[in-house]
Amino acid sequence: MRVSYQITLKSSGKQFSIQEDETILEAASRQNIxxxxxxxxxxxxxxxGKVIDGRVRHDQHSQAALSSADEVxxxxxxxxxxxxxxxLLEAREIHRNSDIAIRKVPCRINAILRPTTDVAILKLQLPAAERFQFLAGQYIEFLLKDGQRRAYSLATAPSQEGALELHIKHLPGGLFTDFVFGKTSPSLKEKDILRFEGPMGSFFLRDESKKPIIFVAAGTGFAPIKAIIEEIHLKNIGRPISLYWGVRRPNDLYLNSLCQDWAKAIKDFQYIPVISDALPEDAWTGRIGLVHKAALQDHPDMGNHQVYACGAPVMINAAHKEFTNLCHLPEDEFFADSFVNASDLAVN
Ligand code: FES
Known part of the structure; x- marks a missing residue:
């Protein structure tokens, strides 16, 4: 029979179980701590951290990280x-973005995918020994040669192994996006090395809440929302979810089949794509119009919800105003990440 023990965190009183073959970090992460x-x-x-009561056994580790005297x-x-x-442990729990150190990290471009003509998906490989900690929904900033920076949301969940993913919309004339889309010489290629700083931003899941979630994404504002949904799925956080993804034309739903798969695989998950500029040849029969309006029509009372919205400021501002004024959404249950498409300066 496998032996399991109980761990209590002194500061919060939280408790979780640990199996004999797990580290404390693995056991905590498995139970969403x-x-x-x-x-x-x-x-x-x-x-x-500190063991106030009980006994632990260490795997091999560096004396610089923990000396024998520290252990005693x-x-x-x-x-x-x-x-x-x-x-019984004394441990610093991460509740906020500010609890994670911001670092400069090198990365290699593993793949540049082009799901549509104006969206690229970059896969970033970190050095083998690197473990980059972030909260689902946060972003990084590429450090470019002349001191400029470009911010992009991470589209992968932190508890997922493997490459980090970014979704980049082409903004003609934009310094970095022209580089990604092959409009400059040289342009970005697989195996290139870049450096970024992160994680940054306060757009992440408030996982102490049990309220149903409404996600509102516009264009590549889908990226951080994808990370949050994948984290929810991986950690079996059973909150009802409605995902509204607004784009201009149906082909702009660059990960439509992934969203349809979520709707099949995740309990209480609704996916509502919303098209703003459908043409007759699109033969679109789904929802049309502004994405936040679709969410508002379906949820006239958001009094018991949380909303996470990512997209251009005009959408974020309208959603915030209308959800709080018309749908009773509490002011502090609206979380947003807004980016400025026109300048190629901000997130996404
Ligand atoms: S020593 Fe534990 S994470 Fe580095």
Whole structure:
């Protein structure tokens, strides 16, 4: 029979179970408790905490991260410590974006996909030893040669292994997007190395709430919302979800089949694509008009919801105003990430 123990976090009183083959960090993450980490292999010390009561056993780790004297004093590296009894721990939980250190990280371009003519999906590979911690919905900034920066939301969930993903809309004349879409010489190619800084931003899931969620995405504003939905799915967070994705024409729904798959795989998940400029040849029979209006029509009372919206400022401002004024959405249950398409300066 597998042995399992109970862990209690002193500051919050939260409790979670741990199996004998799990590290404290793995057990916490499996049960939706965010603890800080860096390398995940006992080298950096980012995951250090204190064992107030109980016994732990460490895998191999660097003495610089945790010395023998630290261990005797009760400190532990949660990324490589296993429980040998029930534990009472002093640990810093991550509740906010500010709890995660912002770092500069190199990355290699693994793939440049082009699902439509004006959207590119970049896959970024980090160095093998790098564990980049972020909250689903946050963004990074590319550090360009002349000191300029370009911000893009991460479209992958933090608990997903593998490459990071970004969705980039082509804005003709935009310094970085022209580079990505092959309009400059040289232009971005697979295997190129870039550097970014992150994670940044306060657009992330408030997972202490159990309220149903309405997601409103416009264009590539879908990217951080995809990350949040994947995180919800991976962590089995059972909150009802309505996803509204607004684009101009049906072909602009560049990950439409993924959304349809979510609607089949995730319980209480509704997907509503909304088209603003359908042409007769599109033969579109679904919802039309402005994406936030579709959400408003379906949810005249948002009094018991949370809304997460990402897109251009005009959509965000209208959604905020109308949802709070007309649909009783509490002011503090509206979360938004707005980007400025025209300038190629801001997120997405
Ligand atoms: S995460 Fe680096 S030592 Fe634990």
């Amino acid at each position: 965010n603890l800080p980490y860096g390398c995940k292999n006992g080298a950096c010390g980012s995951c250090i 004093s009760g400190f532990a590296l949660f990324c490589c410590a296993h429980a040998e009894s029930d534990l």
